[in-house]
Amino acid sequence: MPPGAEREVGGDDSSRVTRVWKLVSAQAASRRGRASVADVCAAAATSVDVSGAWVTAGDGINPGQAMCATDVVGESLAEVQITLGEGPCHDAAVSGAPVLAADLADGSGNEWAVFAEAAVRAGAAAVFAFPLRIGAIRVGVLGLYRDKEGPLDTLHLGNALILADIATMLLLDAEARQADDPLFGAPLASQSPGLAAHNAEIAQATGMLTEQLGVGIAEAFARLRAYAYAQDRRLSDIAHDIVTRRLRLEPDLPG
């Protein structure tokens, strides 16, 4: 576990988030790599009662891009939805809410006749799609499939949602690294995915920073966490200082 993961987690889901994060880190450790969305997919296959998983990156407006998949079935489920422009992942990306199709052959596939037929042919009986987002910041979709029909129970649904939070942070991290801005090098995924996605003050502070810094919402969030990282303080504490107007960030931070 990266430093910071424990200290940032608070509330009664802390042990649960920590447990799921450990599964992802273990996947990364086993291939001696930095944690990525591929590790989230691998962890999903062991913690959510599904056969496989994939991640598509995208903003919900333009067609997505397949990032990784645990197997060929996942790969084809990702591709077919991008090609057709329909399916549960497509809908989750557009609406921003999960789409849970527990039985593609019977009923829950009706909305996407072409996709459902292709999915069943590929070997999927159920598909569950989770948007990767923090409010208005949208980065992609986590897709899960099972070769047998049936809904996710509450425990597995919860794990899937936590994995989606982690995948969101990892995609944002990867974008920051690609941007090659040292300010954005702070590993976000280590700063409690659940907390960052659900803390009202962090959301409010992110909105405030769009104005203070004159940037978009995704960059405002990147700046917020980069600042917290540089100061070695909790994201929630920095957010609290911004919301209570004790702290302002300047547009021209030295990079």
Add this chain to the structure above:
Amino acid sequence: MDQELLSDTFVDLADTMVADFDVIDFLHLLSDRSVQLLGASAAGVMLADPRGQLRLVAASSEAVRLLEVFQIEGEEGPCLETIRTGQPVIEPDLRHAQERWPRFTPAALQAGFTAVHALPMRLREQVLGGLNLFHDRPGPFDSADVRIGQALADTATIGLLHERSLRRAEVVGEQLQAALNSRVVIEQAKGKLAERRGLDMDTAFTALRRYARDNNLRLSDFAQTFIDSDPADFPGLTEPAHHRHRQ
């Protein structure tokens, strides 16, 4: 009980649920009206997230939001209890509830609340969340108020699941997450507007909500649009009121 306000409330809630329905806007209307109707000082609506934590989705004021967050983080309090048990939790005098909730009680008293009333939001066997009512005077509560409160909590449940057939059990999970995601978008938009205009968060929220209503937009959709746009595109919202036409 103000009978006229009561009937107006159900008419307004029904109206909200017909056209351009927005679940967060609806839950806020519900918490505001609960306060007015039931003589409470403040109200909040919490939902049970399958991630294993409660999430606050609506509050009649920022003060309640802080208290509710305290309840979530302290892992104790009336709302947690009502969600765990599916039963109403009524504490008419918090001054005698120190042992019941050793962390929540002092925080509530410090915020000026002396009685609390938590009502479950149930769908069949499942508890989706709870409606909390805070009072600045000790109880006991009128039994008619308790019944109306529960009716409002049940209406909140129906609103949450609005427009979606419950044929599929999964729809409940989808709708809960949609509401939680909308909440975050609205918080981000509040921050942007608050910074732009130098407002506090409550005032920013009221302004966003009024603008969405006046322009027939769903609050969550508008919040997303506002975040993605130049604030100058919304002069009615982002310029001080005295620049605008007086209504």
